[in-house]
Amino acid sequence: MPHPDQATRYGAVFWLDDCGDDLTRRPALAGDETVDVAIVGGGFSGLWTAWFLLQANPALQIAVIEREFCGHGASGRNGGWCSPRYPMLVDELEKHFGADAARATIRAQHAIVDDIGAIIADQGIDAHFTPGGMLSVARTPRQLAALHATYATYDRLGLAGDTHMLSADEARGLIAASSILGGMKTRSGASIHPARLVRGLARAVEARGGRIWESTAVARVRPGRPAMVETAGGTVTARRAVVLAGEAYLSDLPGYHRQLLPMSSMIVATAPLDQATWDAIGWQGYESLSSGAYTKDYLTRTRDGRILFGSRGAPYLFGSAMPEQALADPALYGPIIANLRGWFPVLRDVPITHAWGGYLGVPRDGMPSVHFDPATGLGNAFGYTGRGVATSALAGRALAGLIADDRALVPDLPMMRAPGRLWEVEPLRWIGVRYIQNAFARIDAADFRDGSTPPDAKLAKSLAPI
Ligand SMILES: Cc1cc2nc3c(=O)[nH]c(=O)nc-3n(C[C@H](O)[C@H](O)[C@H](O)COP(=O)(O)OP(=O)(O)OC[C@H]3O[C@@H](n4cnc5c(N)ncnc54)[C@H](O)[C@@H]3O)c2cc1C
Numbered sequence: 001m002p003h004p005d006q007a008t009r010y011g012a013v014f015w016l017d018d019c020g021d022d023l024t025r026r027p028a029l030a031g032d033e034t035v036d037v038a039i040v041g042g043g044f045s046g047l048w049t050a051w052f053l054l055q056a057n058p059a060l061q062i063a064v065i066e067r068e069f070c071g072h073g074a075s076g077r078n079g080g081w082c083s084p085r086y087p088m089l090v091d092e093l094e095k096h097f098g099a100d101a102a103r104a105t106i107r108a109q110h111a112i113v114d115d116i117g118a119i120i121a122d123q124g125i126d127a128h129f130t131p132g133g134m135l136s137v138a139r140t141p142r143q144l145a146a147l148h149a150t151y152a153t154y155d156r157l158g159l160a161g162d163t164h165m166l167s168a169d170e171a172r173g174l175i176a177a178s179s180i181l182g183g184m185k186t187r188s189g190a191s192i193h194p195a196r197l198v199r200g201l202a203r204a205v206e207a208r209g210g211r212i213w214e215s216t217a218v219a220r221v222r223p224g225r226p227a228m229v230e231t232a233g234g235t236v237t238a239r240r241a242v243v244l245a246g247e248a249y250l251s252d253l254p255g256y257h258r259q260l261l262p263m264s265s266m267i268v269a270t271a272p273l274d275q276a277t278w279d280a281i282g283w284q285g286y287e288s289l290s291s292g293a294y295t296k297d298y299l300t301r302t303r304d305g306r307i308l309f310g311s312r313g314a315p316y317l318f319g320s321a322m323p324e325q326a327l328a329d330p331a332l333y334g335p336i337i338a339n340l341r342g343w344f345p346v347l348r349d350v351p352i353t354h355a356w357g358g359y360l361g362v363p364r365d366g367m368p369s370v371h372f373d374p375a376t377g378l379g380n381a382f383g384y385t386g387r388g389v390a391t392s393a394l395a396g397r398a399l400a401g402l403i404a405d406d407r408a409l410v411p412d413l414p415m416m417r418a419p420g421r422l423w424e425v426e427p428l429r430w431i432g433v434r435y436i437q438n439a440f441a442r443i444d445a446a447d448f449r450d451g452s453t454p455p456d457a458k459l460a461k462s463l464a465p466i
Contacts (some may be wrong), residue, residue, distance in 0.1 A: 007351050011328030013077040014269040014308070014354040019195035020126070029233040033280045036062040037403060038229055039245055040218045040253075042066030044388065045381045046245035047201040048396025049403075051119075054208040056404035062210040063227065064202075067217040071198035073249060075356040078389060079267060079310045080300045081288040081302040082117075083134060084110040084188040087387040088366050091153045096178060096367070097414040099157055101445075104415050105158050110188045111360075112394040125200030128193040128303045129361050131391040132286035133162075137171050139179040140447045143292030147184050162187035175283045177343045181194050191300050191366060194389060218246075220254055227377030241372060244380040245386070248359035251320045258422040260361035260383055261433065264313030265296075268336050269354040270347060272305040280346050281307075288404040291297040293447075294440035296386075297339065303433045307347070309340040312440070313357055319426055322379035329358030360386045365420040366465040370395045372402035379403055380419060385465075437462050 016023065029234070035133035037053060039046040042064050050062045057427035058362055066072070086093065086109045117129050138144035147165070154160040163186040171183030198340070202212060213233075220230040226243040244250060248262035283289070289299040300308040314332050317323075333355040341347050363369065368391060373378035379402065381395035398416060401409025410416065422428050439460030446452045 008330070008333070008355050009353065010330050010355045012335065012354050013195070014306070015080070015193060015195035015357045016024070016071065016076055017354070018193070018304070019071070019076070019199050021199055021344050022307045023069055025215040026212050028215040029065065029231050029236065032234045032237070033063065034237040034239065035063045035211070036238065036240045037062050037243060038236045038241075038451060039064045039243040040221070040229060041073070041236060041247065041248065041249070042070035042202060042212060042214065043245065044198060044201070044392035045206055045247060045396055046243065047198065048393045049243055049245060049399050050205045050210045051201060051208075052397040052400030052409065053404055054205065054210060056400055056409060057408045058208065059238075060404070062205070064159035064205065064210065064212045065216050065218055065231065065236065066212065066214045067249070069214045070202040070212065071195050074247060074358045074388065075198040075392070076195040077267075078194050079288075079298045079308060080191045080194050080302075080389070081298065082113055082129070082190040082192045082389045083288060083387060084113050084186060084390070085134065085386050085387055087368055087383070087385040087391055090150070090157065092366065093414070094153070094157065103159060105415075108394055108411055108413060109390060112390050113188055113190060115353035116390060116393050120197065120200070123200070123204050125197060125204065127200060130192070130286045130303070131190040132288065134189040135171070135174060135183055135285075135287035135289050135290070137175065137177065137183040137291055138181045139291045139293070141181065141451055142447050142453070144181045145210070146292045147182065151184055158184055168177070172286060173282070174287070175289060176281050188265065189288055191286055193303070194391065218253065221378065223376035223378050225375075225377055238377060241377055241379045243399065243403070244378065245382065247382045247384070248322065248361040250361070250382065252370060253321070257320065258425070259365055259419055260356055260358040261316070262320050262361050263316065263362050263422050263428070264322075264327060264357045265310060265386055266313045266327065266332060266336060266355070266357035267308050267310040268333055268340060268352050269302075270307045271351045271353050273350060277346055277350070278305065281344060293444045295444050297343070299343075307340070307344070309336060309343070311336045311339065312437075316430065318430045320429070322359045330355070332357070342393070358396050360384065360388065362465060363420050364423050364465055367417075367420060368395060368415045369417055369419040370398045370402070370415050371418045372399060384420070400461065407457070432463060436460050440464075
């Protein structure tokens with residue numbers, strides 16, 4: 001009998017295979033153009049910014065410039081959590097910005113999840129929006145203590161309204177995974193089909209008059225009045241703003257190399273499970289599921305009955321290199337598949353059909369940046385550290401408000417600030433990031449082995465921006 005993983009397509013993104021269109025590329029830019037707003041990046045950030053700009057002022061001439069195709073980046077290949085969890089953890093938010101800002105941020109994040117659901121419904125975008133909420137489970141005593149601490153912070157800040165703790169039996173009643181010691185359930189939150197969302201959003205932007213050039217790489221951004229972008233096919237002059245919405249991939253752009261750290265995350269997808277297997281697993285609520293592992297296990301149940309199992313990614317590469325083929329190496333996925341089958345031994349013989357990775361952008365201080373400077377004509381929305389599905393809509397709306405001068409769209413939140421400090425130069429960056437990645441893997445391994453904590457755990461946590 002062939003091994004169940006022989007049919008795995010490494011580097012193939014399940015969501016893009018299943019997005020409902022054939023990813024035919026739109027025409028590239030050919031010649032010089034002038035618009036009101038030129039947006040670099042056809043992912044959620046760029047497209048939500050375009051969408052909300054056109055809502056604020058339908059007369060604006062908007063162009064999105066995308067190096068590959070809309071949804072090629074993290075937006076088309078993520079875990080599908082449209083999550084009320086913010087990129088920065090709530091206790092960190094409170095520590096750095098105070099209790100009021102933490103509350104305002106988490107409330108805004110909850111609200112944008114509902115807003116996304118409403119817009120998708122209104123626009124007829126079939127992005128499989130499934131409001132199943134969030135379920136965090138603890139699989140070690142350390143994880144259980146951390147979950148209780150998180151809940152206590154929510155409670156203290158008055159944010160625990162739709163969140164409650166679950167006993168081990170209650171959590172196991174929702175999901176029959178191994179080693180569950182307890183859980184925390186949040187009613188808010190949805191799972192989505194990210195590629196259907198990003199592709200649908202691109203079409204919605206075009207339907208409102210926005211233009212999209214694909215296969216068009218921006219080689220240089222020139223600030224000024226007006227600001228401009230240069231591509232091999234021509235220059236785009238932007239009367240009002242150039243928006244940088246390329247997240248992790250911006251580290252390739254001159255002047256932005258150290259702004260965000262490209263960190264990979266990787267996912268494997270099972271074949272659709274049969275009813276008997278689903279009966280054994282449960283998970284009837286389609287919650288976005290996670291554990292408290294440092295290496296970040298995140299799981300999604302798809303509409304067609306698969307389990308997607310994601311985990312923190314491949315080792316960081318020197319100089320923030322992010323080659324696509326580095327994420328198609330089968331050797332990277334063995335531990336993730338083993339982890340999935342550790343969670344659910346019943347999946348022992350179920351084939352893994354897809355295994356892929358993608359790059360997300362980590363800001364040095366852990367806080368996203370949404371900013372527009374009329375003097376340079378440059379705006380940006382980025383830095384979501386792996387929690388960008390919902391946050392990019394919040395950021396895109398806020399950035400549209402700044403550019404269109406519609407203050408009602410601009411929230412008073414800590415992310416409304418210029419990009420934060422730069423990452424260290426190499427080789428310091430490589431040494432530090434590799435150390436943190438290794439330390440987190442060691443912390444998880446020791447925690448599972450015997451509940452011990454490596455002596456450098458505190459140091460590793462203090463160095464990590466998130
Ligand atoms: C594997 C994985 C799993 C994740 N899971 C989740 C999750 O479950 N929930 C969640 O909230 N977040 C998740 N994230 C993070 C989330 O997907 C991102 O934060 C979000 O999609 C970022 O959207 P974006 O539009 O800013 O960037 P991207 O989607 O990366 O889009 C940027 C686009 O800009 C283009 N671009 C960049 N530079 C240029 C240039 N010079 N010229 C032209 N075009 C350019 C790129 O080609 C790309 O298409 C995950 C990320 C990954 C990689």
